[in-house]
Each structure stands twice: as structure tokens, then as C-alpha cells.
Amino acid sequence: MTMKIGRYEIKSEIGRGGMATVYRAYDPHFQRDVALKILPRELLHEQNFRARFEREAKTVAALEHSAIVPVYDFGEENGQPYLVMRFLPGGSLTDRLKEDHFSFTETVRIMHRLASALDEAHGLGVIHRDLKPDNILFDQRGDPFIADFGIAKLSEERSTVTTGSIIIGTPAYMSPEQANGNELDGRSDIYSLGVILFEMLTGKKPYSANTPIGLIMQHITQPIPNILDLNPNLPAGCQIIISRAMAKEPEERFETATALANALSEVGALNPALEQPATSSESSSQRLGLKKIKAKTGPLPEVSVEETIVCPKCGHVNPDQTRFCSNCSTRLRLDCPLCHTSNRVDESHCINCGADLKSLHSRQQEMQQLRKRTLAKRDQAFKLKAARQLREKLDGLLQDLDHRRKRDAAMRQLNQLIGSAIKLLAEVVLIDDDPEARFGSVKLLGRLADRPEFKNQIKMQVTEALVEALEDPDPLVRQQVQRELHKIDGGRFREISDMFKGMVDWFKGD
Structure with a gap:
């Protein structure tokens, strides 16, 4: 039956x-x-x-x-x-990957179709959360479809109720923020699409480990592998696309899946041997700094030992392959970020692949600056968290000083902490976005200076920190700083603080 x-x-x-x-x-x-x-x-x-x-x-x-x-x-x-x-009779992407990796041209075609679908879903606020080859199915004509939208979210909500965990997905394709249990947006799917792209072009996943947790940790901590090491026949620009799609920080990735697919088309357009269809969008070429010009084919011309390169700064004549001027150390050559060919600094396009060097280097610098800012924000967040914990610790120790039985142990701990504590509190007074937290740090510095147990050296360090805090934009915080400075030994350090303030202004040119 x-x-x-x-x-x-x-x-x-x-x-x-x-x-x-x-x-x-x-x-x-x-x-x-x-x-x-x-x-x-x-x-x-x-x-x-x-x-x-x-x-x-x-x-x-x-x-x-x-x-x-x-x-x-x-x-x-x-x-x-x-x-x-x-029902789709053409099997899954997993089935097709078992046979071999895809050609670049076929990969571009599939990526454009999948990217359009993802952007449509993201525009409606729907995130896939478990994008992987098993969920990419083919019809009888070989066209790909994305399956299982929403299923991962139901599983996620179920896990949250039953276990308190929110790490749902497939470790081999999971974004770092998903692995960390953070809030997700469409850029998490773009990371997964980047992993799928890597696998389609090489036949291998970018990371491997013996356990799921080991695989998750690699996505969070390990550098992105160079795709050209596994498939050197790919256009050189593929590594830049993979690096951006699989960036650890979501803000460093492509804003949309279509932007990723368009960038892939642009990279392929630099290689005449790859006959994939061109796209109408120019946004990806602007973002990647690629220019649709015919790339030079054949081996690079041999460089004569008699060819020279003149330094644009000092006019010194150097051998042609010299990277830095031997007279003034000015840079004379730059490597193309796409194919790594050495080019003179005055070249507008790569002599090998035709990439727009100025735009590429500009984009490279923007990404480096973005990463620096991201790391700086992360460092600042760590400092603020440490400062909050430190304030609680110091507050407890200062209270213990007033208890005879706890005084000796508290003093030992304070002597170990005091130097680094003053330095950290002084830093966060100027970077904390919360005026109340800055106010608390200032008051704590004042309490440290007011304790008779500490020597004048400690009071001087506190004074220096408070003088720096006079730069705080909040007038209430500045007023508190002034009060703490006046209280230190009955105003004994007021003259010293004015001297320090004058020196700070002098160094700043005020």
C-alpha cells in the first residue's frame, strides 16, 4: 500500500x-x-x-x-x-562537486543566478543561515536553485528554547559571526557563498579539521587560504574576491551577493581565454579597480640588464628591477595585487594582466584602513571592559584598607595593580563614550591620590593622569578633574599640575 x-x-x-x-x-x-x-x-x-x-x-x-x-x-x-x-531532478551541488570542480565560466553563471536569489531574500529580511552545496539544487536544464530558506531559522529558535545555544548551521560553511552566536544579517550568507565559490573553483573546502568545533575555530581565527595555490589556472583576481567574500569582519565583505558575482565577471573579463558573459553593472569594476582592457598574452618580455629606472625624487639612475632607490630609498616598483607582477610606480595598468593599479592600490589601502579601524574599535572595547572590571576591583580594595583584618592583603594587591591601573584609567577617561563612566574613573583616580598609604610618586602619576583628563569634552567631567586636582594633598600638587598643563599645551602648539 x-x-x-x-x-x-x-x-x-x-x-x-x-x-x-x-x-x-x-x-x-x-x-x-x-x-x-x-x-x-x-x-x-x-x-x-x-x-x-x-x-x-x-x-x-x-x-x-x-x-x-x-x-x-x-x-x-x-x-x-x-x-x-x-521537485528538482538534477541533484544537488554536492553531487556535482563529487565529480570535479567547476570551470570558471560555469561558476560565474551559477554565481550570478544564486546571488540574485540571495539579494531578493535579503531585501525582504530573510536570511538563509545554512547556505551550502546540499541546499543548492539543479533542475533538468542545469539551472541552480536555493532550497531550505527558513528551515535553519526554525531550527535556531528550537535550539534557543531547548539548549540556550544559537549556533545553528554547517561548520564547513559557517560565518565567524554565526559561529560566535552573534546577530546575523545577509553578509553571513555572503560569507557562506564565498566558501561555496572557493569549493566550486578548486574542488576543495578552504578549511578542514577532525572535529566540527575545530572547523568552526578555523573559520574564526585562520587566514583565508590562497585559492591560486590550489588552482593556479584561475584569473589572479580570484584571490581578492575570495578574501573579500570570506573576510572575518562582515563590514569588510561585499555589501550584496550580486556585487560578488559582478566582481567575478570583471576578473574573468581580464582573461580573454575565459568566455563568460559580461555583466551590465559597473559598480564592481569601480570597487575592485578593474578595467576591461585586453590583457597582454604570452611570456613577459625579457628585461635587458642595461635598462634603467630613474628615481622620480632624487634623479638617481638605478637598474630596472630595483624596488627602492639605492640613493634615497624611494619606492620604484609595486607588485600588482592581482597577479603579483612587478610594475614601475608610474605604470597606470599592470603590464601583465591589465588591472588598474592606482584603483587597486587605493582599494587595498581602504581595506587596510578599515581593518585598522575595526581592530582599534575592538581594542578600545577590550580596554573599556577591563577598566570597568578594574574600577570594581579597586573600589573593593580601597574599602578593605579601612578594615584592619583585610588591610595588609588589600595593600599587597594594590601595590601590584596601582601602576597599570592609573595608566588604564587615564586612557579610558578620554575614550569612553559614557560620561558617567569617565566621571567614575576620575573620582577613582582622586581616591587613589587621597590615600595616605601611597607615596608621592603615586600621587604624581595620578596628577599627570588627571591633567590629561582636563582635555575631556564634557564640562562636568572637567569640573570633577579640577576638584580632584585641588584635593590632592590640600592643593600641594596644584602648581605641579599647572606646570604639566602648560607643557601639554606647549607640545600641542596651543
């Missing part, structure tokens, strides 16, 4: 995973084959699951795009929730 779920007749099992089992089924109403995904029965025991399941199913069903697997129906049969989707 044929097994039925709802009106659908089960024909065969297509696949089985931790979240669902997928069957090929027949819909007698429309007389067509469908894919029927059965979700775990225990989900129905969770509070509000039916409402969430219906909401997510309707959201996914509303994603109307030619490259998103459409949802036809959803329901529940004998306590078993299910989704009904279009």
Missing part, C-alpha cells in the same frame, strides 16, 4: 538529515512530482511552534524568484509537520 502524507503519495526517499527527511512524492491534484520535507514530530511539543512554523512557511512561500525553490504547500499529518516544494 502506498504511503500517504496529506494528499501526497510517497514514492521514494531523497535524503535525510538532522533537521528533516525529504521524500519524492506525487501530487494527484496537480498530477506532478513534488519534494516533501518532513520535520521532526517533537517540534510540535514546543510552545508556539505551530504559529512559528506557519509564519516561516508563509514567509518562504512569499519568496518569488526564479532561483529559489518554491514552496507549494505546508501542513501537519498525525502530528508530523511537513513542507511541499518543487
Whole structure:
């Protein structure tokens, strides 16, 4: 007897995973084959699951795009929730990757189609959360479709309720922020798409480990592998695209999936041997600094030992391959970021691949500056957190000084902490966005200077820190600084503080 779920007749099992089992089924109403995904029965025991399941199913069903697997129906049969989707007979991207890696031209075609679908979903506020080759399916014509939008979110909500964890996804394709349990946006899917791109062009995943947690940690901490080491026949610019798509920080990635796909087309356009279709968008060429000019073919011309390069700064004549002037150390040559060919600094385009060198180096510097700013913000956040903990610690130790039994132990700890504590508190007074926290740091510095247990050297360090804090933009904080300076030994250090302030102004040129 044929097994039925709802009106659908089960024909065969297509696949089985931790979240669902997928069957090929027949819909007698429309007389067509469908894919029927059965979700775990225990989900129905969770509070509000039916409402969430219906909401997510309707959201996914509303994603109307030619490259998103459409949802036809959803329901529940004998306590078993299910989704009904279009049946795609062409297998998954995982199946095709088992045979070999893809050609560059075919990869570009597939990426454009997938990118358009992702951007459509992201524009509606829907994030996939588990983008991987298993969820990219092909029809009978070889066109790719993205499946399982919304399923990962249901799993995520279930995990949050049952375990408190929010790390849901596949470790091999998981973005660093998803692995860290942070809030996600569409750029997390772009990271996963970058991993898929790497695998399509090389036949290998960028990271490997013996355990899922080991794989997750590599995505968080390890540098992005050079794709050209695995497939040197690719256009040189592929590494820049992979590096940007798989950047550890979301703000360093492509803003949209289409931008990634367009950049891939632009890189391919520099190689006449690759015949992929050109795209109409010029935004990616502007962002990557690529120019559609015919690249030079054949081996590089041999450089004569008699050729020279004149330093533009001092006029000294150097051998042509010299990277820095032997007279004044001015840079004479730069490597192309795409193909790593050495070019003279006055070359506008790479002599090998034709890339726009000025735009590329400008983009490279922008990315470096962005990374520096990101690291600076992270360092600042660490300092502020450490300062908050330090204030609590010092406050407790200063209170212990007034208790005879705790005084000796507190003094030992304070002697160990005091130097670094004053330095850190002085730093955060000027960088903390919270005026109340800055105010607290100033008061704590004043309390340290007011304790008779500390020598004049400590009072002098506190005075220097407070003088620096006079630069605080908040007038209330500045007033508190002035009060603390006046209180130090009854104003004994006031003259010294004025001297320091005058020196600071002098050095600043005020």
C-alpha cells in the first residue's frame, strides 16, 4: 500500500538529515512530482511552534524568484509537520562537486543566478543561515536553485528554547559571526557563498579539521587560504574576491551577493581565454579597480640588464628591477595585487594582466584602513571592559584598607595593580563614550591620590593622569578633574599640575 502524507503519495526517499527527511512524492491534484520535507514530530511539543512554523512557511512561500525553490504547500499529518516544494531532478551541488570542480565560466553563471536569489531574500529580511552545496539544487536544464530558506531559522529558535545555544548551521560553511552566536544579517550568507565559490573553483573546502568545533575555530581565527595555490589556472583576481567574500569582519565583505558575482565577471573579463558573459553593472569594476582592457598574452618580455629606472625624487639612475632607490630609498616598483607582477610606480595598468593599479592600490589601502579601524574599535572595547572590571576591583580594595583584618592583603594587591591601573584609567577617561563612566574613573583616580598609604610618586602619576583628563569634552567631567586636582594633598600638587598643563599645551602648539 502506498504511503500517504496529506494528499501526497510517497514514492521514494531523497535524503535525510538532522533537521528533516525529504521524500519524492506525487501530487494527484496537480498530477506532478513534488519534494516533501518532513520535520521532526517533537517540534510540535514546543510552545508556539505551530504559529512559528506557519509564519516561516508563509514567509518562504512569499519568496518569488526564479532561483529559489518554491514552496507549494505546508501542513501537519498525525502530528508530523511537513513542507511541499518543487521537485528538482538534477541533484544537488554536492553531487556535482563529487565529480570535479567547476570551470570558471560555469561558476560565474551559477554565481550570478544564486546571488540574485540571495539579494531578493535579503531585501525582504530573510536570511538563509545554512547556505551550502546540499541546499543548492539543479533542475533538468542545469539551472541552480536555493532550497531550505527558513528551515535553519526554525531550527535556531528550537535550539534557543531547548539548549540556550544559537549556533545553528554547517561548520564547513559557517560565518565567524554565526559561529560566535552573534546577530546575523545577509553578509553571513555572503560569507557562506564565498566558501561555496572557493569549493566550486578548486574542488576543495578552504578549511578542514577532525572535529566540527575545530572547523568552526578555523573559520574564526585562520587566514583565508590562497585559492591560486590550489588552482593556479584561475584569473589572479580570484584571490581578492575570495578574501573579500570570506573576510572575518562582515563590514569588510561585499555589501550584496550580486556585487560578488559582478566582481567575478570583471576578473574573468581580464582573461580573454575565459568566455563568460559580461555583466551590465559597473559598480564592481569601480570597487575592485578593474578595467576591461585586453590583457597582454604570452611570456613577459625579457628585461635587458642595461635598462634603467630613474628615481622620480632624487634623479638617481638605478637598474630596472630595483624596488627602492639605492640613493634615497624611494619606492620604484609595486607588485600588482592581482597577479603579483612587478610594475614601475608610474605604470597606470599592470603590464601583465591589465588591472588598474592606482584603483587597486587605493582599494587595498581602504581595506587596510578599515581593518585598522575595526581592530582599534575592538581594542578600545577590550580596554573599556577591563577598566570597568578594574574600577570594581579597586573600589573593593580601597574599602578593605579601612578594615584592619583585610588591610595588609588589600595593600599587597594594590601595590601590584596601582601602576597599570592609573595608566588604564587615564586612557579610558578620554575614550569612553559614557560620561558617567569617565566621571567614575576620575573620582577613582582622586581616591587613589587621597590615600595616605601611597607615596608621592603615586600621587604624581595620578596628577599627570588627571591633567590629561582636563582635555575631556564634557564640562562636568572637567569640573570633577579640577576638584580632584585641588584635593590632592590640600592643593600641594596644584602648581605641579599647572606646570604639566602648560607643557601639554606647549607640545600641542596651543
